[in-house]
Structure formats: structure tokens, C-alpha cells
Amino acid sequence: MSEKDNFEPVIVGFLCNWCSYRAADLAGTSRIKMPPNVRDIRVMCTGRLDPVFVLKALREGADGVLVMGCHPGQCHYVEGNYKTMRRMALLKRTLRQFGLEDERVRLEWASAAEGPKFAATVTQMTETIRELGPLNWKQLLGGNGHFRPVLEPELEEVAA
Amino acid sequence: MSDLEVSLSGKPKIALYWASSCGGCEIAVLGIHEKILDVANAFDIVLWPCVLDGKVADVEALKDGELLFTLFNGAIRNDENYEMAQLLRRKSQLLVAFGSCAHEGCIPGLANFSNRRQMFDWIYHNAPTTHNPDGVEPAAGGWEFPEGRVHIPAYWDTVKTLDQVVDVDYYLPGCPPEADRIWDALTAIMEGKLPPQGSVIGAHVTVCDECLRSKHEKKITKFYRPHQIIPEPDLCLLEQGILCAGIATRSGCGALCPQVNMPCRGCYGPNQGVVDQGARFLSGVASVIDSQDPEEIEAILDTIPDPAGTFYRFSLPHSLLHRVAWGAHPGESILSGNGQEA
Numbered sequence A: 001m002s003e004k005d006n007f008e009p010v011i012v013g014f015l016c017n018w019c020s021y022r023a024a025d026l027a028g029t030s031r032i033k034m035p036p037n038v039r040d041i042r043v044m045c046t047g048r049l050d051p052v053f054v055l056k057a058l059r060e061g062a063d064g065v066l067v068m069g070c071h072p073g074q075c076h077y078v079e080g081n082y083k084t085m086r087r088m089a090l091l092k093r094t095l096r097q098f099g100l101e102d103e104r105v106r107l108e109w110a111s112a113a114e115g116p117k118f119a120a121t122v123t124q125m126t127e128t129i130r131e132l133g134p135l136n137w138k139q140l141l142g143g144n145g146h147f148r149p150v151l152e153p154e155l156e157e158v159a160a
Numbered sequence B: 001m002s003d004l005e006v007s008l009s010g011k012p013k014i015a016l017y018w019a020s021s022c023g024g025c026e027i028a029v030l031g032i033h034e035k036i037l038d039v040a041n042a043f044d045i046v047l048w049p050c051v052l053d054g055k056v057a058d059v060e061a062l063k064d065g066e067l068l069f070t071l072f073n074g075a076i077r078n079d080e081n082y083e084m085a086q087l088l089r090r091k092s093q094l095l096v097a098f099g100s101c102a103h104e105g106c107i108p109g110l111a112n113f114s115n116r117r118q119m120f121d122w123i124y125h126n127a128p129t130t131h132n133p134d135g136v137e138p139a140a141g142g143w144e145f146p147e148g149r150v151h152i153p154a155y156w157d158t159v160k161t162l163d164q165v166v167d168v169d170y171y172l173p174g175c176p177p178e179a180d181r182i183w184d185a186l187t188a189i190m191e192g193k194l195p196p197q198g199s200v201i202g203a204h205v206t207v208c209d210e211c212l213r214s215k216h217e218k219k220i221t222k223f224y225r226p227h228q229i230i231p232e233p234d235l236c237l238l239e240q241g242i243l244c245a246g247i248a249t250r251s252g253c254g255a256l257c258p259q260v261n262m263p264c265r266g267c268y269g270p271n272q273g274v275v276d277q278g279a280r281f282l283s284g285v286a287s288v289i290d291s292q293d294p295e296e297i298e299a300i301l302d303t304i305p306d307p308a309g310t311f312y313r314f315s316l317p318h319s320l321l322h323r324v325a326w327g328a329h330p331g332e333s334i335l336s337g338n339g340q341e342a
């Protein structure tokens, strides 16, 4: 069995308090089946989502990040989600340059009534990330992430 | 200061060193002009490769902690940089990360957008200015030549900052640090008025706070590179669509670049309390885009040609992600693997 076969994706979900977190609640109370791979974190508004939260999640071991908020025009703080729309668009472009697949970071809208949409998004994203395989950013940086130089094996032999 | 009291007869010894550096930081020390004589009066300079004829053996011969301080510039990108960082750490009571390369990784740190193989392919084979018909590359190890033994240090895939390989006591940011800040640091040491350990010697505010350009609500519909626009003289550059890192950068330089119509590039690193300068810069830039339509937003973002390189120009090795994924940028030669450790 390869690493991929055993792989359970870890996805960090940032959900806004007023819409998407309630959609998640509704999905739960309606007993809709969905995979348990998304770890939800409630933020008051997606506008509170500093891009650094996304980077930190990826660096610390998440295989993907799902951000969900109120539909455009329905943010309880009027334009928090428009800011997020722009930040996520620019963040995705930046992450592409870091070699991350686009599908690892996703922005979706779900109102408090859209429990089924929440469950469907979670299901779909979990499958997509399962296909992509683990991200393993910490391993890329070498154990504690900082100390050892990352050397090509070929070079190591010459140096020895 | 008492714990730093020098127990030696004569002048306290100090060192300056360059690792993966352009040399600018070593020269920048001379920017304090005639005050360099005060420094020479107060200290015995054991090593300063760019200016004096000190030898590494002189440093090796010292007792541990015998250097009062070392100003260390340059990033860590090969075994020699790493060994010198360890040696100077051991011999110094205070190790100062001097300049952006040692502090944040700086321009050499942009190599973390590639890896060793990609760097070598470009430098030794593909760059238009390279003439290397035999395809020679540096091979790490010890080599005997008629003239003597040569040691070529192993070149790393990933550039590190000084504090990622040894403990650092103080940071003096900037590419290079401003002469006034260098003097602040030197007088602090000479007078024993050192800030708390781990401090960054610079301002606590952002470059914007010290910038004299007038600021209003920002609404951007197109970004410009500096050569594509003649900016209004007194208006905030970011407001005019020029990517200015002042919003995410610690001051200490006195907002020098915007004074001469150039956007801040971010050389002083993130402002106080900010973990990731690129993310802060990115976040600020995205929030002032004047559109609520996804397609229009993408079109506006198309006017930023190299987001990652712009936002992380000086701080990639110190950023949260530190480097690109191993398999990034396929098509360029990359050995298989996922970043094995040495």
C-alpha cells in the first residue's frame, strides 16, 4: 500500500460565524453524511481571515484550507467577504508560485440555510485533496522546519 | 551591562563577517564616516574580510566568548557559511544579524524559489552571459592541486537566515542598514545601553508612518511597475497603483525610497509583531483593489507580474513557507524526491 492509500487529508476550515458556521451546524443537526476531515475554526467574518492563517495552517501540516463565508452582498459586516474574495485570489496566485496546487486552498459561500451545500463542499474537497495526496510542508523544510539544509542526495555523496 | 563586562586586558575584540552576501553590508559600516575611528579606538577588530587582513585562524585561536560582538552579514547557503556562523557564535558574547541577508534572507534568499540544481543550471550553463564549454560546476569536497589543497563547500538547496542556524542576540535590518542605525547599535554596545535581547534595532512603526506622502482612502484599479508611470510627487505611491511595501515594512530608514519616487521594497523586514511580511503586504494590497467582481479582480491582479517575488522580495527564507515545494516549476530540471534531509 502506498502512502496515498492510507492518507486521510487534514483540511482546516475557516467558517464565518453568521452564515457558513451555521450552515455547518445545520448540516450536523440534519444528520447529513460527510467525511470528518475538515477541522472547523469559527471566525466572526471571513474578512477577519488574515492570509497568514492560511499559510500557518499549510506550514503546520494541513493538506488543504477551506474558507467559507456569507454570499457576496450578504456579509454581516457589509464587505468583509469582498475583501476576502480579493485576498484569496491574490493568495492563490502567490501560492501557485510556491508550487501549491490551486485546489488546496478553496473559497466558497454558504448561507445559514445551506447545510447540504456545506456538506457537499466538504465531501468534494476531501476527495480532491485525497487525490492530490499529502502536502507535507514540514517535511519539505526538514524535520523541525529550519535547521538542516535540504540537500540533493547526489551532492551529499560528493561532500562526504 | 554588567554581564557583558569585558574581563580582558586591553581593548575588547570584535569581528565583522560576510557569509552569502553582496559585500554592501561590510561597506555600509564605513557609512558612519569618521566615527569608524571611534570604533577602532574602542575595539580590536580581529576579522573584517572586506577591509582588514584578519584570518579565520585568528578567530579559531580565541577563547570561546572572547569576542565582545560580531556583526554578521549575509545569508547561510553553503557549508562554509554555516561553519563560520557556528564558529563566530561560539567566540562571540553578542551575535548581531547585520543587514537583511542575515536577518531575513534578502535577495540571496530568492534562490528558495528554486533549488541547487536549478541554480547551477542557470549560473553555470544557461545564463546568456555564461561561457562554460566544458560544463564545469563546483564540486563540493577537498581537492589537491599543485598549488595546494582547495576546499569547496557544499552548496545548499535552501537558503537560511542566521537565526535559523545559530542563536542571534540582536538584529540590525536593512539592505544595507542605515548608517545612523549602525551607529545607534554601536553606541548602545559601547555605552552598555543595550535593548532587551532579541530586539530588532529599528523603529517600531511602519515605513508608511514615517513617509511624508499624503494618504487618502486607496482604490486601485490597475497596478503599475515603477517604470510604467511617472508618479505624482506628493501622493502615496500605493494609492497611485505602485506596489509599495511600506505598509508591511518596519521603518528605521526614515522612509528613504518613497522620498525619491521609488516604492519601498521592504528591505527592513516585517514591522513589529508581524510574522510574515509577504502575507501582510499581500493582504493590504488585495484589500485596496476597487472591485467586487471576481473576473474584474482577476484582471486587475494580472497587472501584478510576480506576486510571490514582490511580496517576499527580502523575506522568503524567514517567511512561514520558507521555500517553494520541491516539485515546483516543472520543466526546469529537478531531481525526483521530496526534500530529503542531508
Ligand code: SF4
Binding pocket: B020, B021, B022, B023, B024, B025, B026, B073, B074, B098, B099, B100, B101, B102, B106, B107, B174, B175, B176, B177
Ligand atoms: S543585506 Fe543587502 S547590502 Fe547587505 S549583504 Fe545583503 S544584499 Fe548586500
Ligand code: SF4
Binding pocket: B207, B208, B209, B211, B212, B213, B215, B235, B236, B237, B238, B239, B244, B245, B246, B247, B255, B258, B263, B264
Ligand atoms: S504605501 Fe508607500 S508611498 Fe504610501 S504612505 Fe506607505 S510608504 Fe508612503
Ligand code: SF4
Binding pocket: B174, B175, B207, B249, B250, B251, B253, B254, B255, B256, B257, B258, B263, B264, B265, B266, B267, B268, B269
Ligand atoms: S523605504 Fe523600504 S526599501 Fe527603501 S530603505 Fe526603507 S525599508 Fe528599505
Ligand code: FES
Binding pocket: A016, A017, A018, A019, A020, A044, A045, A046, A047, A069, A070, A074, A075, A076, A077, A078, A080, A081
Ligand atoms: S460575516 Fe460572513 S463573511 Fe462576513
